[in-house]
Amino acid sequence: MLNYRQLHYFWVVARTGSIVRASEQLNLTPQTISGQITLLEQTFGTELFRRAGRQLELTEMGRQALPYAEQMFQLGDELEAMLRAQPDTQQIALRVGVADVVPKSIVYRLVAPSMELPTPVRITCREDKLERLLADLAIQRLDLVISDSPMPPHLDIKGYSQKLGECGISFFATRALIQQHGSDFPQCLQGAPLLIPGPETVVRSRLLRWFGDLQIHPRIVGEFDDSALMQAFGQSGSGVFIAPSVIAEEVCKQYNVHLIGQTDAVAESFYAISVERKVSHPGILAITEGARRELFTGQAIDHPATDIRDQGRSHTR
Incomplete structure (x- = not known):
């Protein structure tokens, strides 16, 4: 059976990086902590730490065990806070x-x-x-x-x-990129550098199918699992990027980019x-x-027109 006190000592040592610092935090002797961790390792027949000079580092099994210990003691803290609450x-x-x-x-x-x-x-x-x-x-x-x-x-x-x-998607780019490729949406995307979501997203396959149906071939220059990272690259001018239309105005303001166009033919669902x-x-x-x-009220979002050939009002259905 798992000894939670021994597991707690393991967790504190892993967080502090040394038995000495853990002993100061727990107000115990280093020998006590070391002995209890040894007993924990013996119980399960595996090493959790190894010596690296004067330092301790987690073994592969220790690295696997640490997230479980963190979740357990985080939940314990939440339970204590709940029980103590007035x-x-x-x-x-x-x-x-x-x-x-x-x-x-x-x-x-x-x-x-x-x-x-x-x-x-x-x-x-x-x-x-x-x-x-x-x-x-x-x-x-x-x-x-x-x-x-x-x-x-x-x-x-x-x-x-x-x-x-669900909502459609909108396409965004910097002013310089729009001036280079034009704003005749969606034809302006032909050959344009494009940043797309990673393969685990549902919208990616829908987006590529839509391009195929229109026979438009952008130049894919980046794939991102994290949409915020994709938007950061888009803000730098690396390529055109997409976001759900319901947050189009927010994206334009936050990343200082412009709305090229929007389509409901490619929908994102949540x-x-x-x-x-x-x-x-x-x-x-x-x-x-x-x-x-x-x-998700079904209302399309129109971004205020700009001086870049009114690209903010280009849409396709």
Whole structure:
């Protein structure tokens, strides 16, 4: 059976980098900590640390064990805080997993309504690959997962997908790039440098199919799993990039770029995945209702016209 005190000593040593510093933090002798970690290693028949000169470094097994220990003691801290909280300061815990392909601006706008509830909400957001998030959802480490796709049918995990909404995509570029390639959307994308989402996103295949249907061949110069990183490259003038149309105005202001055009033929969808068919968590209800009432209203966004041949009003359906 796992000895949690020994595991705690392992965790503190891994975080501080040495038994001496851990002993100062725990107010124990180095010999006590060293002996307890040795017992932990003997229990499971594997080394967690190895000597590197005067320093300790984690073994491969130690590196694998550390994230589990971190989650366990983080949950312990949250449990202690909850139990110590006074009745008039109780908070609703909302643990949200975010698939790493979902744009951060969309995540914020989806989650924001839960922070306006009469009862204070403490939000914990965790970003990861969808399958790992769903595994944590299944064992109730998460209350909700936000993704660009519904629950994959091949996973043997109990979960229910609610479609929060969908919207078309918009294309953005710097002023210099638009002046170089023109603003006759979508023909201006022919041969233009393009930054696209990574292969794990749903929108990527839809985007490439749309280009094929139009017989337009941009020059792909970058692929990004992280939409914020793609937008940063776009801001530097590396290429044209896309974002959901519902945040078009925000993207233009934040990254100092211009809207070239928009299409509803390529849609991005967003889902809330939970273990409940009928959601009862007030934070999740606020997210789903807010998405349908405020974020995904079906209204197209027109960016104010600029002096670059009115490229902000170029659209295609």
